[in-house]
Amino acid sequence: MNLVQRARGNNIHSIRHFLIFMTMAAPSVTKGKQGPALGPKEFYLIIYNALCCIGWAYVLALGIPSFISSVASATSSGESIIDALKTAGRGVYAATPASAGWAPETTPSLASILFYVQSAAILEIVHAAIGFVRSPVFVTVLQVGSRIVALHMITNSPSAQSQWGAALMIFSWALVEVPRYLFYVTAIVTGDATKKTPFPLFWLRYSLFAVLYPTGISGELSVFITASKCDTFLSLLGKNNTSIMYWYAMAFPIIYVPGALPMILNMASNRKNAFKKRFAKPPPPPRGLVWPVTETKPNGEEVRSSTPTAKEILAAAIGAVDPELAEKVRNEKKWRFGYVKHLVAMVECQCKSPEDALKVANAGLNKAYSLFQFVSKDGSKTTTFAEAMAAKNDTKFHTGFVKGELASPKDKKLEVGYKGKSISGDELKMQVKKWVDYGTIEPSAGEAICNCVNNPGWLDLSDKYFVLLGAGSAMGPFEVLMSLGANVIAIDLDRPQIWKRLINRAKNSSGSITFPMTKEQSSCTDEDEMFASSGCNLFTETPLIRDWLVDLYPGKSFTVGSYAYLNGALHVQVSLAMDAICRDLCDRRKGTSLAYLCTPTDLHLIPKEAHDAALANYKEFSKKPFCMLMKLLGGRKFLRKNVRNPVSGVGGDFYYVNGECFAKFHAYSVSISI
Secondary structure, three states: OOHHHHHHHHHHHHHHHHHHHHOOOOOOEEEOOOOOOOOHHHHHHHHHHHHHHHHHHHHHHHHHHHHHHHHHHHHHOOOOHHHHHHHHHHOOOOOOHHHHOOOOOOOOOHHHHHHHHHHOOHHHHHHHHHOOOOOOHHHHHHHHHHHHHHHHHHHOOHHHHOOHHHHHHHHHHHHHHHHHHHHHHHHHHHOOOOOOOOHHHHHHHHHOHHHHHHHHHHHHHHHHHHHOOOHHHHOOOOHHHHHHHHHHHHHHHHHHHHHHHHHHHHHHHHHHHHHHHHOOOOOOOOOEEEOOOOEEOOOOOEEEOHHHHHHHHHHHHHHOOOHHHHHHHHOOOOHHHHHHHHHHHHHHHHOOOHHHHHHHHHHHHHHHHHHOEEEOOOOOOEEEHHHHHHOOOOOOOEEEEEEOOOOOOOOOOOEEEEOOEEEEHHHHHHHHHHHHHHOOOOHHHHHHHHHHHHOHHHHOOOOOEEEEEOOOOOOOOHHHHHHOOOEEEEEOOOOHHHHHHHHHHHHOOOOEEEEEEOOOHHHOOOHHHHHHOEOOOOOOOHHHHHHHHHHOOOOOOEEEEEOOOOOOHHHHHHHHHHHHHHHHHHHHOOOOEEEEOOOOOOEEEEOHHHHHHHHHHHHHHOOOHHHHHHHHHOOOOOOOOOEOOOEEEOOEEEEEEEOOOOOOOOOHHHHHHO
């Protein structure tokens, strides 16, 4: 193990994982009501969206009456309803106020308004690029670009204009866009696109796609295919270049085949998330460990935003060894997409020397403890988290204990489930060698497994004590520890169903479970009362959990594992709570060791062998046609090399992997660094 890895210790692991989670800035949490602030940008967007809405409404106002009139005329002439619909569809593009029956003038026609209002959508790309709206630029380019291409083809192809698919495309576009642009207007005016927009408009915005996307795509495909057969369109670049225009038209049906379904599924996902947010219950008042107040508005409204908090913590960490880099963190304007380079700088600073590694870790964690707040259960008192953990507490947990009813197996052996069966002994060691040779696991992991196979006595954990913060976690080791007869000290929420499962599993094992209770176990009249009295809350009872663990089983060495997981900003809070408990147990109990559940989307040191293997794999796969296409279409955002050049420091060169991705909720990155 190199010098920096030895010096990093538990607190370095903590600060890095905390910072990686928190830099994925959590949404602001506000207290009170906030009215929309309408500036020049908002007024411009209101005007833009309103005009587009009117334009598309005009398209419908011409198209629908013209279509109905044509259907009526065709059916009265003896055509079947299907033929009448096709006939009417062929004339929609050429609709005028006169054909719609509401004005004698022939201008402006549907075709002219369609051209201008759809061309205006190009501004949506500009809006996304300059930050007027939060839409991703690449996705916006794809969506708007495909429509512009379809518009270009129908504008320059008489054949495409006069086929029934044109009506399907035009009506699908207009029926989607009228409620969409109106939704945007109301969202800007009300200041809340999720909860304050009228529900009928909200429903239309997130539901019409289910019908109109498939019909719109079908109409666009008919325009592409018809244009590819239209002599007028094919001759746009001259008669000698018809093949260019043909493949220009036919390229889009080829692209649509794999691209249509993901787009529809993406909208379905957006609908699910939007409805979930719309009907979500209001957040409870802040209690226990909470994000710090970053702004107080004139009306007394409290804002708890993660971005300034994340910046201050990361700046404090880096500033312990490089104040100039710390200022760059504080001055970062595009935090959502710019935080990763600062995390990279932090890791590189830690690689310089063991002393620098510890300085960075301690400074970052100390800043987090001083910034985050702790609110009493009744909301009457607010302190810093550091003060809350230092305060003396009169309230204490009681201790519950249940011993397993099974005897410990005499002949224990390590078994691993693989391909539907359990393998052990020499068969397991042979399979481990294959995994190591193939690169599935690191050599050190393979060596550890084989050592357990060769030393079955290691599988008896009856004299070992494991503290599981988040004992009920699906990814945690509770089941394995119970099967090995370990003594598990379980920390989880005070929910009866959790403790019924954990305690019953412990009974059906050779191990034991110890857990916090709000009353004496002996005073419980039955198991249901025991389940209801068990558990605690890492957010609101962090100091009490720490106190209980510090005094529990004096003289025993604890291995403390942090396995609790929550979504979004809550994970930052639970990570900091677990770190506080781990920190104090390390300080107050000799022999305490720590365990963490790591993630691949992290930024951390790796062995040189892992670096070389990753680099070789990247060189091999980056040359494959599919990977080259992904990189090309993704604007070099996909399939990027994640191993970096080594950093020189005390003890030699240090290699690291950058597994960060912007798709993560960006407070997640800081939480990992805790």
